[in-house]
Amino acid sequence: VNFLTAGMIANGATVERAVASNFDQTGPISLSLNTPSFGTASRVADRINQQFGAGTATALNAGVIQVQAPLTAGARTAFLGQVEALDVTPESPPAKVVIDARSGTVVLGQNVTLGACAVAHGNLSVTISTQYEVSQPNPLGAGQTAVVPKTDVKAKSDKANLLMFNPGVTLEAVVRALNAVGAAPNDLIAILQAMKAAGALHAQLDVI
Numbered sequence: 001v002n003f004l005t006a007g008m009i010a011n012g013a014t015v016e017r018a019v020a021s022n023f024d025q026t027g028p029i030s031l032s033l034n035t036p037s038f039g040t041a042s043r044v045a046d047r048i049n050q051q052f053g054a055g056t057a058t059a060l061n062a063g064v065i066q067v068q069a070p071l072t073a074g075a076r077t078a079f080l081g082q083v084e085a086l087d088v089t090p091e092s093p094p095a096k097v098v099i100d101a102r103s104g105t106v107v108l109g110q111n112v113t114l115g116a117c118a119v120a121h122g123n124l125s126v127t128i129s130t131q132y133e134v135s136q137p138n139p140l141g142a143g144q145t146a147v148v149p150k151t152d153v154k155a156k157s158d159k160a161n162l163l164m165f166n167p168g169v170t171l172e173a174v175v176r177a178l179n180a181v182g183a184a185p186n187d188l189i190a191i192l193q194a195m196k197a198a199g200a201l202h203a204q205l206d207v208i
Helices: 038-052 073-084 171-180 185-197
Strands: 029-032 057-059 064-067 096-100 105-108 117-135 146-165 204-207
Touching: 029 073, 038 057, 038 064, 038 073, 096 185, 105 185, 185 204
Parallel strands: 096 204
Antiparallel strands: 029 064, 057 064, 096 105, 117 146
16 A cells, blocks of 8 residues: 555545335334444443333344334334433444555554564665676587576665564554654555564554
8 A cells, every 4th residue: 555646536426325214114123333343232232221121122233233112203203312312331442553545644543452573664675687607518528608697686775674572562662663763654554564464463454
């Protein structure tokens, strides 16, 4: 990912499918969580049952809670108003790193940790040159003159820094170390993606 090559569509549009609503129908109502979580869904169902009685709400999965609501429209509206007013503490969000490839913005959550890894940061220059030499056969042998390529490989690293991280290192330590070596936003994006590919980044990596 390189934010210099990212872009946006002016006056673009998003095509979405309409979500079917059962509010005007009799029977249970399904509540959908914006961020699916089994823990949060269970807490919402427990809080509703605590307020309105056992069996009122059931967590069907991580994103949907089924609620037994009154049958008449007015009563259903008042009931859902009371449900909305209930206080529920959501489950702690999973560790996540969000990268905006267009602007170079990187946002890291507080639960992001790293496993043991080493990161090389710097400009690595690799030069490969090939020279051709003539190989002369032994005068007493039956060989033939041949052109043999001789390859010379040179590697040069300018201001390379090797960062060592211990298992379970915190977000603060990672950011401080990357800032110390002067990592630019695009460098940070590449480093985080490499860490994720190596299995050292214990977080979900989203590129938007």
